[in-house]
Amino acid sequence: MDMDIKIPFPCRLIEESNARKVKRALMDIIEEKNIDTVVFGLPLSDEGKESEWCAEIRRFSEFLLKSVKVDIVFVDEYGTSKEADFILRGKKKKVKSKANDLIAATLILENYLNVLNMNNRNQ
Incomplete structure (x- = not known):
């Protein structure tokens, strides 16, 4: 494990x-x-x-x-900002404006970690 x-x-x-x-x-x-x-x-x-x-x-x-x-x-x-917009759909504009950057940053990090994990599995 x-x-x-x-x-x-x-x-x-x-x-x-x-x-x-x-x-x-x-x-x-x-x-x-x-x-x-x-x-x-x-x-x-x-x-x-x-x-x-x-x-x-x-x-x-x-x-x-x-x-x-x-x-x-x-x-x-x-595409991370658009994906963050999709995640935040239905939320108030004030919430969206601050949360969008945080979610987009999290998605960028998630993409990096996914590539890192795939590379580690292939070694």
Whole structure:
């Protein structure tokens, strides 16, 4: 029986636009939860190509790595916001606006863990 089961869950929403404040909030979460891998979603195009926003995310990850020792993983986030919208259908607009990002982030992490689990099974 595999006792090394990982389950994705939303931690908290970081509502900052300043990169330094986002970095500080992430560093606090990394330390508090003893995190060794940070997964970033990349908003790839329908054709799977990276946009300028992807480059910005990669630059931010390098900025984060200057302060913490973690592994960084990038995952295609295509469709996760729409899937989060579907999960939240019927909820009030105020609830949706905050919960959508948390659910989408959880789905991105879940996608990464699914790939990781499949790779571990195939080894």
